[in-house]
Amino acid sequence: MNDLTPTREQRTAALEGMGCKRKRVEDIRFTQGKGNYVDDVKLPGMLHGDFVRSPHPHARIKKIDDSAALKVPGVLAVITAETLKTVNLAWMPTLAGDVQMVLADGKVLFQNQEVAFVVATDRYAADDGINAVVVEYEPLPPLVDPFKSMDKDAPVLREDLVGKMSGAHGPRKHDNHIFEWTVGDKELTDAAFNKAEVKIKEMISYHRTHPSPLETCQCVCSFDKIKGELTIYGTFQAPHVIRTVVALIAKLPEHKIHVIAPDIGGGFGNKVGAYPGYICAAVATIVTGKPVKWVEDRIENLTATSFARDYHMTTEIAATKDGKVTGLRVHVLADHGAFDACADPSKWPAGFFNIVTGSYDFPTAHLAVDGVYTNKAPGGVAYRCSFRVTEAAYCIERAMDILAQKLNMDPAELRLKNFIKPEQFPYHSALGWEYDSGDYHTAMRKMMQTVDYAGLRKEQQEKRAAFARGETREIMGLGISFFTEIVGAGPSKNCDILGIAMFDSCEIRMHPTGAGIARMGTKSQGQGHETTWAQIIATEIGIPADNIMVEEGNTDTAPYGLGTYGSRSTPVAGAAIAMAARKIKAKAQMIAAYKLEVHEDDLEFDIDGFRVKGLPEKFMSMKDICWAAYNSVPPGMEPGLEAVSYYDPPNMTYPFGAYLCVMDIDVDTGVYKVRRFYALDDCGTRINPMIIEGQVHGGLTEAFAIAMGQEIRYDEVGNVVTGSFMDFFMPTAVETPHWETDFTVTPSPHHPIGAKGVGESPNVGGVPAFSNAVNDAFSFLGSTHIQMPHDFWRNWKAAKDLGAVA
Numbered sequence: 001m002n003d004l005t006p007t008r009e010q011r012t013a014a015l016e017g018m019g020c021k022r023k024r025v026e027d028i029r030f031t032q033g034k035g036n037y038v039d040d041v042k043l044p045g046m047l048h049g050d051f052v053r054s055p056h057p058h059a060r061i062k063k064i065d066d067s068a069a070l071k072v073p074g075v076l077a078v079i080t081a082e083t084l085k086t087v088n089l090a091w092m093p094t095l096a097g098d099v100q101m102v103l104a105d106g107k108v109l110f111q112n113q114e115v116a117f118v119v120a121t122d123r124y125a126a127d128d129g130i131n132a133v134v135v136e137y138e139p140l141p142p143l144v145d146p147f148k149s150m151d152k153d154a155p156v157l158r159e160d161l162v163g164k165m166s167g168a169h170g171p172r173k174h175d176n177h178i179f180e181w182t183v184g185d186k187e188l189t190d191a192a193f194n195k196a197e198v199k200i201k202e203m204i205s206y207h208r209t210h211p212s213p214l215e216t217c218q219c220v221c222s223f224d225k226i227k228g229e230l231t232i233y234g235t236f237q238a239p240h241v242i243r244t245v246v247a248l249i250a251k252l253p254e255h256k257i258h259v260i261a262p263d264i265g266g267g268f269g270n271k272v273g274a275y276p277g278y279i280c281a282a283v284a285t286i287v288t289g290k291p292v293k294w295v296e297d298r299i300e301n302l303t304a305t306s307f308a309r310d311y312h313m314t315t316e317i318a319a320t321k322d323g324k325v326t327g328l329r330v331h332v333l334a335d336h337g338a339f340d341a342c343a344d345p346s347k348w349p350a351g352f353f354n355i356v357t358g359s360y361d362f363p364t365a366h367l368a369v370d371g372v373y374t375n376k377a378p379g380g381v382a383y384r385c386s387f388r389v390t391e392a393a394y395c396i397e398r399a400m401d402i403l404a405q406k407l408n409m410d411p412a413e414l415r416l417k418n419f420i421k422p423e424q425f426p427y428h429s430a431l432g433w434e435y436d437s438g439d440y441h442t443a444m445r446k447m448m449q450t451v452d453y454a455g456l457r458k459e460q461q462e463k464r465a466a467f468a469r470g471e472t473r474e475i476m477g478l479g480i481s482f483f484t485e486i487v488g489a490g491p492s493k494n495c496d497i498l499g500i501a502m503f504d505s506c507e508i509r510m511h512p513t514g515a516g517i518a519r520m521g522t523k524s525q526g527q528g529h530e531t532t533w534a535q536i537i538a539t540e541i542g543i544p545a546d547n548i549m550v551e552e553g554n555t556d557t558a559p560y561g562l563g564t565y566g567s568r569s570t571p572v573a574g575a576a577i578a579m580a581a582r583k584i585k586a587k588a589q590m591i592a593a594y595k596l597e598v599h600e601d602d603l604e605f606d607i608d609g610f611r612v613k614g615l616p617e618k619f620m621s622m623k624d625i626c627w628a629a630y631n632s633v634p635p636g637m638e639p640g641l642e643a644v645s646y647y648d649p650p651n652m653t654y655p656f657g658a659y660l661c662v663m664d665i666d667v668d669t670g671v672y673k674v675r676r677f678y679a680l681d682d683c684g685t686r687i688n689p690m691i692i693e694g695q696v697h698g699g700l701t702e703a704f705a706i707a708m709g710q711e712i713r714y715d716e717v718g719n720v721v722t723g724s725f726m727d728f729f730m731p732t733a734v735e736t737p738h739w740e741t742d743f744t745v746t747p748s749p750h751h752p753i754g755a756k757g758v759g760e761s762p763n764v765g766g767v768p769a770f771s772n773a774v775n776d777a778f779s780f781l782g783s784t785h786i787q788m789p790h791d792f793w794r795n796w797k798a799a800k801d802l803g804a805v806a
């Protein structure tokens with residue numbers, strides 16, 4: 001080795017592999033305005049479609065008159081449910097086993113529901129056309145409150161289901177009932193409650209909100225009549241699933257459908273499902289023979305495409321006097337709106353809500369979820385969440401604080417007392433999951449030490465005394481959240497979408513000069529996959545990440561995958577990437593052995609190539625192996641160096657974290673200040689620490705928004721009153737607190753690189769931390785639980801109701 005020979009550290013650094021804070025390669029185009037989004041797609045002769053929407057939440061449609069609209073210059077067609085019936089597309093299946101109107105068929109079931117689709121030469125003409133369509137409605141009584149949906153005299157919403165007392169998930173109790181889902185041991189749980197020394201019971205609501213990505217949902221559909229091929233450019237988090245759905249419902253051969261998801265400006269679960277806009281644009285292109293673009297505006301996005309949450313969770317914990325939990329009982333009333341369009345794996349009507357036992361060793365638990373219809377937009381998507389895990393984490397983390405308050409015990413101490421212990425992993429929860437790995441005590445203690453938890457509690461006592469003496473009008477809250485996530489849907493044994501197992505895939509092709517291309521079934525919406533996926537390959541095969549191009553989102557080129565949502569990309573596709581890379585490496589080893597004239601077993605992998613054991617100078621770099629793969633492979637071996645992996649994970653991964661929020665609230669104005677927010681995440685092996693930090697910052701900002709004000713709210717007659725960014729809280733840099741991030745590393749034992757997902761964690765853990773801080777502050781005034789969102793007005797109202805404000 002001479003002075004110019006790179007050291008092992010230099011060779012490792014040159015790869016920019018796992019663990020490296022590699023800069024995001026996609027930002028080169030994003031920061032220069034060179035991204036290519038759906039609205040950038042402009043095809044020759046392209047038409048524009050837009051919707052006539054219902055002003056009523058519940059009404060019968062008496063008549064649709066399009067005669068004036070068809071006279072508007074530029075308007076070419078007005079599509080209604082009657083038109084769609086001619087091609088059997090008036091209704092479409094949902095991912096949750098329900099059916100949904102594409103365009104209002106006989107009646108409307110929520111405000112802003114799609115009634116007719118106007119196709120015109122440009123967007124302005126389409127808009128003029130919309131205003132000229134005359135719809136005659138006969139208003140019907142609206143059903144807004146989910147708690148009244150199963151009343152005897154409740155208006156029946158879904159006339160198509162009248163008399164069908166069984167749905168996709170079993171028996172229905174009422175015409176407005178969708179399903180009942182129960183898990184756990186009821187008898188054992190009831191027995192635990194019967195002999196409990198201490199019990200708490202609280203109705204904890206997680207209000208309706210919306211993922212509201214910067215870029216709304218949109219598509220361009222283009223049908224080639226000669227070839228009989230349909231190309232769809234769209235904002236799709238799961239392009240292959242969209243292709244299959246289109247093939248099934250439009251009865252087109254799947255190989256004649258090309259789905260392309262170009263750059264996506266945020267998804268957060270909003271872009272998983274299929275929406276009427278996609279169907280109408282596809283029908284319109286087939287009818288007109290011209291490409292048709294549909295782009296949602298902000299109000300349409302907030303009021304008509306999928307909402308999130310709307311879970312009302314009656315939660316009970318049984319415990320001993322010294323704070324050991326002995327049982328958990330939860331009943332959820334789930335408001336699904338007009339159609340059950342939840343984007344959950346098929347068998348899970350309430351997603352993975354049965355992770356509700358959280359990080360605690362509950363000997364027994366029982367859960368029942370009732371899904372109901374109301375006159376609200378359909379959905380129930382996993383907004384930066386792995387299928388109702390956010391709701392579950394909020395439920396248990398709020399309930400643990402309520403129990404601590406009842407026991408007069410510190411909430412951190414209560415958690416430490418009940419955590420699943422490191423030696424209990426793999427841990428079988430009372431509601432049926434097998435947690436892969438965890439070290440909760442270490443994470444919690446690190447958090448408490450870093451923030452000086454004891455010091456903060458002391459300061460809170462002093463502030464409370466000062467408040468009592470009338471020296472301050474501020475109350476201080478400490479909000480702890482210790483969450484366990486379940487991400488990586490998922491194992492084919494329990495997860496599928498429309499019958500397709502939720503595996504994921506990767507194909508890697510190495511070129512002769514030591515560069516390559518990797519394609520996956522996932523689709524980044526801002527998570528930085530182009531950067532991190534190349535890092536996994538770099539470490540696995542010893543080729544610099546810069547030499548690997550990552551391509552996602554084209555169903556013609558990528559292997560079939562189930563897409564990106566619920567932090568499944570790293571647990572599932574990340575594993576497929578490592579497995580495909582290992583296949584490449586195995587073939588590379590055979591080629592190197594042939595070239596170095598040794599047996600394969602005599603070689604060892606050394607950072608960026610293979611070395612003969614005991615003979616360090618006999619080395620062949622991976623770059624040289626790539627060249628050899630195309631000119632001198634061993635006799636009988638096929639040339640080339642490529643591999644595909646379809647990975648069906650054996651289990652989910654269970655990331656976790658310890659968060660703390662320090663907040664001061666002025667009781668006279670309700671104005672809060674987030675003084676400090678600390679977030680410790682454990683997502684196993686960390687691929688790119690900088691990207692993880694970015695994911696945590698983004699997720700915490702969404703959690704802050706949800707907990708402190710963001711809400712899709714309906715008035716008592718079914719009008720959406722938070723349908724634009726004037727009313728729907730979207731924090732800017734001005735309101736967003738400063739985030740402190742930290743980590744521990746507990747690898748997943750079953751994942752090839754030990755990684756767990758992280759993208760959802762800050763939303764899952766953040767919301768309870770904020771809400772617990774508010775509730776901790778108000779507990780001093782005698783309150784047990786204040787419902788989210790905790791905006792200024794509600795804080796002031798709480799202070800007034802508790803007698804702190806005259």
Ligand code: CDP
Pocket residue numbers: 527528529532533564565566567568569570571683684685686687688689691692695755756757758759760
């Ligand atoms: O499915 P989604 O991409 O939304 O979530 P994820 O799997 O949690 O990954 C989000 C981003 O964080 C990706 O770019 C991952 O590569 C990165 N990540 C990481 O660097 N290390 C981990 N252990 C987990 C995720």
